Amino acid sequence: MRLLTWLGVTAAALLCLNVGNDALRYLLPGFSGPDFIMHNAFARPWLTIHAALGAVALVLGFTQFVPALRRRAPKVHRWAGRIYLTACIVSGTAGLLLALKPAAGPIAAVGFGLAAVVSLVSAVQAWRYAVARRFDEHRRWVFRSYAVIFAAVTLRIWIPLSNLTELDFMESYRLIAYLAWMPNLIAVEIYLALSKHRLRAPARPVPGLAPGE
Numbered sequence: 367m368r369l370l371t372w373l374g375v376t377a378a379a380l381l382c383l384n385v386g387n388d389a390l391r392y393l394l395p396g397f398s399g400p401d402f403i404m405h406n407a408f409a410r411p412w413l414t415i416h417a418a419l420g421a422v423a424l425v426l427g428f429t430q431f432v433p434a435l436r437r438r439a440p441k442v443h444r445w446a447g448r449i450y451l452t453a454c455i456v457s458g459t460a461g462l463l464l465a466l467k468p469a470a471g472p473i474a475a476v477g478f479g480l481a482a483v484v485s486l487v488s489a490v491q492a493w494r495y496a497v498a499r500r501f502d503e504h505r506r507w508v509f510r511s512y513a514v515i516f517a518a519v520t521l522r523i524w525i526p527l528s529n530l531t532e533l534d535f536m537e538s539y540r541l542i543a544y545l546a547w548m549p550n551l552i553a554v555e556i557y558l559a560l561s562k563h564r565l566r567a568p569a570r571p572v573p574g575l576a577p578g579e
């Protein structure tokens with residue numbers, strides 16, 4: 367079982383590095399992505415901002431789950447957390463703009479748009495609970511946030527898998543606008559419901575939030 371976990375974590379880390387590295391190509395002068403993506407009315411400059419900060423969130427976010435880092439270097443964890451959440455908020459806002467005009471049309475727009483909204487809400491909630499030192503809720507929102515950020519990886523797994531179906535590329539892309547993040551989020555919700563973590567720090571109210579919200 368341990369070996370399986372180790373293999374899973376290593377594969378996920380390598381995929382994050384690979385997808386993050388690919389996304390950083392948008393920073394290269396003259397680099398242009400796939401045609402149908404570049405037709406997005408908001409591609410310039412928002413795609414570059416979205417891809418670059420998305421890469422930061424994807425890679426940095428992964429390291430934040432390493433328990434040894436949190437224990438041994440809490441300051442690094444805090445600063446990496448601030449950078450992660452800032453990257454999520456800027457990249458998510460750019461993602462929301464991109465979601466308004468995908469070449470795949472309104473069905474894809476709603477899928478990506480919902481993902482952007484969930485990602486933004488999770489990042490803001492994770493931040494607020496961290497500031498309020500309510501670490502149990504903070505942890506839950508970070509899990510939700512990363513489930514959606516990890517869509518960058520799962521989307522790139524679904525695309526080749528969709529080639530095995532009869533659907534044409536645009537049809538499957540519309541489906542993938544939902545499949546890329548919804549199963550991740552459902553898996554995280556199941557994990558959170560099954561895990562027995564309890565509040566470790568005394569709760570302090572967050573302005574504007576009802577207790578337990």
Ligand code: HEM
Binds near residue numbers: 386399422465
């Ligand atoms: C909050 C989650 C995310 C949302 C809502 C989102 C949304 C979008 C949207 C709407 C597009 C344009 C699609 C189109 O026009 O058809 C796009 C493209 C792109 N996104 Fe994201 N994205 C998210 C996370 C990420 C992350 C974490 C990365 C980092 C690796 C990333 C990297 C990219 C890249 C590189 C493209 C260009 C497509 C390509 O080259 O394959 N995205 N994203």
